[in-house]
Amino acid sequence: MAAVSTQRTADLREPSGWRRAKNRLAVGSMWFALLCVLIPLGFVLASVLVKGASVISWQFLTSSTIPPNVLPANFGGMGAAVVGTLEITAFASVIAIPLGVLGAIYLSEYGGNRPLARLISFLSDVMTGVPSIVMGLFIFTVWVIPRGLSGYSGMAGSFALACLMLPIVIRSSYEILRLVPDSLRQGSYALGATKSRVTLTVVLPAAAGGLVSGALLAVARAAGETAPLLFTIGAVEATNSNIFSGSNTALSVQIFDNVLQPYTGAVDRGWGAALTLIAIAFIFMIAARLVTARFNRYSR
């Protein structure tokens, strides 16, 4: 006992000097980087909230006619654009998500090192980097122009958005599928499962949460895109719930149109549309989180 009490207490702190300084420096620069990211993000959110919140009302969200630009903000609303954004994005998702997930399954489970798989993987990487306006131009050229004025429709916009979403969905799904441990596949094969069984009953359920959140992130991204819609959906001020024919409209396009106007009413409506769009994206993100948690209930 006596021997213990006379012993000096061990100094377990990080030794001072260069190592401690390096640590401080690294932690400090991380906080600085975080601030650099948060400040502009905060300003964007704050300005949209401040300028957009005043016009948001039930009437603004549901009104079926976007009023002439000269009218003040308490007239009409963006209901037509909300409907347009939802239906165009939904149809684009119906095209791009199944194709993208199936493509990723091919790349991850079936393609291996085959030339076709390598080609698809390379092309989808390249497509990820293509500016979104090029997708709009592409659909404009191959779909809208051959049909003349009747070529403008929500569906044409959906095609353009689907082109944009497809590589994103393929990439994110592929990465998620590669994360499924091979030991699970082997466990299933060892029970006499065929490759399709292994994929359907082990790989996909294990990856489901990630696949859904990847897909919803692509949806949120597409919902906010303007460029692919500029040449493809035409422009109308009234709700068009038929995406297959007739010009349509969308929140992103309305923001682009309205904020450039010299009339305060139109500008205010533009800000309101921006806030609405952010809210829609936000709801998608929350949904992605919830769905991921639901699918991952067995992974721990």
Add this chain to the structure above:
Amino acid sequence: MEQPEQDVVTQTVSTHLPKLETTVRATSQTPGTAIFEVKNVSIYYGAFKAVTDVSLPIYENEVTAFIGSSGSGKSTVLRAFNRMNDLVQGARVDGEMTYRGADLYGKDVSATAVRRRIGMVFQKPNPFPKSIYDNVAYGPRINGIRNKARLDEIVEKSLRRAALWDEVKNRLKQSGLALSGGQAQRLCIARTIAVEPDVVLMDEPASALDPIATLAVEDLIRELKQNYTIVIVTHNMQQATRISDRTAFFSVLTDSKNDTRTGVLVEHGPTQQIFEDPRDSRTQAYVTGRMG
């Protein structure tokens, strides 16, 4: 209502299993029927020759242990028995490997059909991210059993045989990933025997487990021997002496000129003989601990 359906299901299952019709119970002294015959088998991964010229029989209702140092090809040979090497790109088997008289690598042989009779337990427990129940029911389900009562019965029986039932019977709906290492490995064994295979291959099933869980798995292996033929790869020689009837010792041939290492089967025989009276000096060096 469900009774007749159950009978039908039972019948279709039993047709997967020649064992039920042909079982000849082996006494522990004289070997029973050879269930596998391996003749001059070499296994390649691409240009790399992993194992060369292996010949040995595996007998029914016995535990055969594969021992030897790392890189001696024990696992490679084990994985050739249920064609798991097919999943490795470039893997190739030369020579003859038969299971109950049928060529395992014959033209019309489906690897899936092979694996339904020859199950495998892996080194690292790999429960599926599903509930405990669904883990065990997985195999029967892919074999077409849909009847709930029948599945319940299989799940309970398999978990009981794997000595896990009492620990999990009240939480069958919980994730299989929430189990401890030893429990997870017993779950994987339950999952494997739920499809009533003829043979169970085990690739170092206890190497990731603590001594108590290891003993539990070893007890289980002795139990399972009554109904199954077991081939087990182990790094633990005491384990081989505790559980196996027969032992095969593998070693590494090093070719310093080409800098290649190839696994080779040095000798095989009754476990007691291998450990007490080995014929080959390499075996003797290994089992007495003079060579790693």
